[in-house]
Amino acid sequence: MKKTLLILLFVAPTLLFSQKSAGTLSREDDLSKTAIAMGDDYANNNHTLWNEKLSDKAIVRVNNTVMDGKTVKEVFKSHHTIFNNIKINDSYAHTNYFKGGDTWTNNWFTWEGTGNKTGIRTSNRSHFDYKWENGKIVEMNCYFDTTALNMELAAQ
Secondary structure, eight states, X not given: OHHHHHHHHHHHHHHHHHOOOOEEEESSSHHHHHHHHHHHXXXXXXXXXXXXXXXXXXXXXXXXXXXXXXXXXXXXXXXXHHEEEEXXXXXXXXXXXETTSOEEEEEEEEEEEEETTTOOEEEXXXXXXXXEETTEEEEEEEEOOOHHHHHHHHHO
């Protein structure tokens, strides 16, 4: 047992320090701040940042359903006809600047809204990933539970 602990004591630091960095990560950069601001833009039913930052031709996966950026912008706007009192809370974002040149922002937040038909208040933890090129989002992955949305759409 002592030999195993001694081996781990000497090998672990070597493994830890010999790994090469894949890039850098920042929470204070403009892209991370923009991702959080886009949540506020959406919640306020403004969509100015979305129109500016999300390319109409972006590849967007919403729970693995693929669509383009132009369609997603319209879908996000439509949420305000299905729900009221929409809020984005507990938003956290960081941007990964990969050595290979890709730049991705990861954003976690809690979406809240009250269904216009059912009156049910929903809280939904969500995760979005944004791939940036020349200041525009060219790829986006969105993951969230669609139960409340489906319930509201069925109640229409």
